[in-house]
Each structure stands twice: as C-alpha cells, then as structure tokens.
Amino acid sequence: MPIRQSNRCDLVKQSDIRSMTLACAERGGINLAQGVCDLDVPEPVLQGAADAMREGYNVYTRFDGLPELRLAIAEKQRRFQGLNLDPETQIVVSAGATGAFQAACTALLEAGDEVLLFEPYYGYHVSTLRAMDVTPRFVPLHAPDWSFDDAELEAAASPRLRAVVLNTPCNPCGKVFSRAELERVADFCQAHDLFLFTDEIYEHFVYDGLEHVSPACLPGMEERTIAISGASKVFAVTGWRLGWASCHPRWREPIGHFNDLYYVCAPAPLQIGVARGITGLGQEYYHELAEDHGKKRDRFCEALKNAGLAPHVPQGAYYALADISSLPGRDSRERAMHLLERTGVACVPGRAFWHDGAGEGLARFCFAKRWPELNQACERLERLS
Numbered sequence: 001m002p003i004r005q006s007n008r009c010d011l012v013k014q015s016d017i018r019s020m021t022l023a024c025a026e027r028g029g030i031n032l033a034q035g036v037c038d039l040d041v042p043e044p045v046l047q048g049a050a051d052a053m054r055e056g057y058n059v060y061t062r063f064d065g066l067p068e069l070r071l072a073i074a075e076k077q078r079r080f081q082g083l084n085l086d087p088e089t090q091i092v093v094s095a096g097a098t099g100a101f102q103a104a105c106t107a108l109l110e111a112g113d114e115v116l117l118f119e120p121y122y123g124y125h126v127s128t129l130r131a132m133d134v135t136p137r138f139v140p141l142h143a144p145d146w147s148f149d150d151a152e153l154e155a156a157a158s159p160r161l162r163a164v165v166l167n168t169p170c171n172p173c174g175k176v177f178s179r180a181e182l183e184r185v186a187d188f189c190q191a192h193d194l195f196l197f198t199d200e201i202y203e204h205f206v207y208d209g210l211e212h213v214s215p216a217c218l219p220g221m222e223e224r225t226i227a228i229s230g231a232s233k234v235f236a237v238t239g240w241r242l243g244w245a246s247c248h249p250r251w252r253e254p255i256g257h258f259n260d261l262y263y264v265c266a267p268a269p270l271q272i273g274v275a276r277g278i279t280g281l282g283q284e285y286y287h288e289l290a291e292d293h294g295k296k297r298d299r300f301c302e303a304l305k306n307a308g309l310a311p312h313v314p315q316g317a318y319y320a321l322a323d324i325s326s327l328p329g330r331d332s333r334e335r336a337m338h339l340l341e342r343t344g345v346a347c348v349p350g351r352a353f354w355h356d357g358a359g360e361g362l363a364r365f366c367f368a369k370r371w372p373e374l375n376q377a378c379e380r381l382e383r384l385s
C-alpha cells in the first residue's frame with residue numbers, strides 16, 4: 001500500500017469561507033465572507049500587550065493562563081452575567097475560542113459519541129467533532145425566527161448522545177437564544193445527562209434591547225456547562241488567538257491538560273493585553289460596540305432588501321443570511337460566485353451551514369466592516385436591482 005494521508009484530511013478540506021476569500025482577493029472585491037472584525041483594537045488592549053512585552057511577560061504561562069487574565073474574566077462574568085467563577089479553578093485560557101473548544105471536546109468526549117448541534121451551525125464545531133470521530137446530530141432552527149421544536153430535540157436523543165453544542169448569539173443566523181429557550185435546552189441536557197458546550201464569542205453583539213444569557217447561569221447547569229468565549233471579536237484581535245473556557249472545577253484539569261498538550265499556553269503578553277482591556281474598558285465600550293453594529297446591521301439589511309436579496313435580520317452576532325435563490329446558479333456556491341462577479345461583493349454560500357441541501361438558496365454576509373467599506377458594499381449590492 002503506498003504511503004498516504006489520513007482519512008481525516010477529507011473532513012477539513014478548504015472551507016467555502018476561505019475559498020470565497022481567495023476568489024474575492026483575486027478580483028479585488030469587498031470581502032463580506034470572512035468573519036473578520038475590521039475595527040480598531042481598543043487602546044488599553046494594544047498598550048497592555050506592548051507594555052507586557054517590556055515588563056517581561058515573554059515566557060510560558062501556567063497551562064490555564066495568567067492570573068491577571070483569569071481574574072479579569074471572572075470579574076467580567078460577574079459584572080455581565082452574575083456568575084461567580086473562581087479564577088483559580090474554573091477558567092482555562094486557550095488559543096482562541098477554537099482552541100478552548102478543541103481542548104474541551106478532546107477532554108470530555110470519546111470517539112463514537114454523538115453530539116447535538118442546532119442547524120444552521122458554525123462549521124468549525126462540526127469539523128472539530130468529526131475529526132475526533134464524534135458523530136454530529138442536527139436539530140433544525142426554523143426560519144423566520146429560528147425557533148426549535150421540542151419534539152425534534154427529543155428525537156435526537158440516543159444512548160450515545162453525550163453533549164449539546166449551542167452558539168448564542170449564533171453564527172450564521174444571528175439568533176439570540178432567549179432564557180425560556182435555554183431553559184428547554186437545559187432541561188433536555190439534565191434529562192439525558194449531557195454536557196452543554198456553549199460558544200458565546202458574540203456575547204457583546206446583541207441588538208434591539210435583547211440580552212445575552214449565559215446558559216451556565218441556569219439552575220442545574222453549573223456542572224455540565226462548558227462556556228466558551230474569547231477576545232477575538234469583542235476587541236477585534238482575531239489574529240491574537242486568545243479565548244477561554246469556563247467550567248466547573250471538575251473539568252478544569254482535563255481541559256487544561258489538553259490545552260497544554262496542544263498549545264502549551266496562549267501568547268503571554270497578549271493575555272496581559274486582553275486582561276488590561278477587560279479591566280480598563282467600562283460599560284460604555286460594550287454599549288457602543290453593540291450600538292455601532294446594530295446600525296451596520298440596519299444599513300446592510302436595508303441594502304440587501306433593496307437588492308432583492310431578502311435578509312433574515314439578525315438579533316445578534318454580525319452576519320446576515322439572505323435569500324439568493326433568485327440569482328442564477330445550480331447551488332449556493334454558483335450563486336455566490338455570480339454575485340461576486342457582478343458586484344465584487346463576496347459572501348459565503350449557505351451550504352456551509354447546513355449538512356443537507358437546506359442552505360442552497362441562502363448566503364451569509366459579514367457586516368462587521370468599517371463604515372466606508374460597508375457603504376460601498378451596500379451601494380454595489382443596491383445596483384443589482
């Protein structure tokens with residue numbers, strides 16, 4: 001038998017997000033495909049990281065991160081969610097939310113387990129699970145309000161089901177799970193003795209006066225929730241690779257040890273930058289962030305409407321799914337390419353977010369862009385009609 005790569009490589013082929021980004025760059029287009037937040041990094045975050053290098057934060061940190069950052073995260077969670085996390089035993093700082101999710105899944109799941117995800121989903125969640133030989137099961141979120149059905153949730157239960165993955169606010173559909181919905185998911189997790197992995201990376205991108213509820217706050221969920229978040233989006237530092245998992249003290253060592261194995265630690269001076277950002281930025285920073293993105297959402301969804309691409313107006317995160325079924329093409333990829341050729345605006349084909357054909361009439365657009373670029377994208381789309 002000739003030497004060959006592992007079967008796992010088929011699971012992590014180039015994503016539609018990356019390939020649309022490349023196609024966009026070749027054409028000099030406006031990239032609304034990738035979820036890169038183009039905003040300025042807040043000054044305390046930048047200054048904190050720069051100072052930290054001079055102050056000597058240049059060596060390995062403890063496997064679960066520097067105490068300054070764990071303390072800052074715990075205080076922030078108390079301030080925003082009323083959660084009482086012990087920074088010594090309940091937080092693992094990792095290489096982004098992506099690293100935290102990988103370490104948590106490796107520590108808590110077995111090959112052959114099943115894990116339930118709401119659909120549309122964030123592709124990395126599914127690929128991470130598949131690469132570990134864990135089988136994803138899907139429960140649909142139904143448009144237009146992306147609600148889920150208890151009977152469909154219950155039907156996904158099985159003796160091999162070990163966990164639920166829940167992304168709120170959700171990429172790509174922007175759903176912000178309400179407290180009542182989260183309680184239904186929490187009941188399901190308790191009834192079937194499941195972990196709940198939450199991805200709360202967009203926790204500060206919530207519009208229309210809605211509030212983000214961290215599921216770990218719900219009664220009975222403290223021990224079984226692994227809450228994942230990070231600095232990538234809120235401080236516009238996607239390249240820093242800074243995220244974290246918070247959990248019951250029982251899981252900190254298993255998760256932390258895999259974090260150590262994969263990444264050793266998150267970048268030390270950048271941990272300090274994020275810590276000083278969290279402690280140095282007041283409520284108004286988060287308020288303005290949500291307000292600015294809310295305005296961008298409104299402008300962009302208006303442009304989609306004017307272009308004849310009916311949007312699903314998101315409640316949170318910074319993506320809009322839109323109906324592209326009227327564009328020529330046999331599937332969402334061809335339609336997205338058609339849109340790129342005609343307008344120079346790149347989006348992600350909807351098929352990236354559903355395991356079957358359900359996304360073929362949709363595309364996802366990221367509106368976390370600077371105003372001039374966003375306005376230009378809007379004008380280009382509006383010329384479609």
Ligand SMILES: Cc1ncc(COP(=O)(O)O)c(C=O)c1O
Pocket residue numbers: 035095096097098099122167171199201229230231232238241242243
């Ligand atoms: C739902 C979700 N989780 C996680 C991430 C990645 O986070 P990080 O940069 O902290 O790894 C993204 C980025 O797009 C995302 O949309």
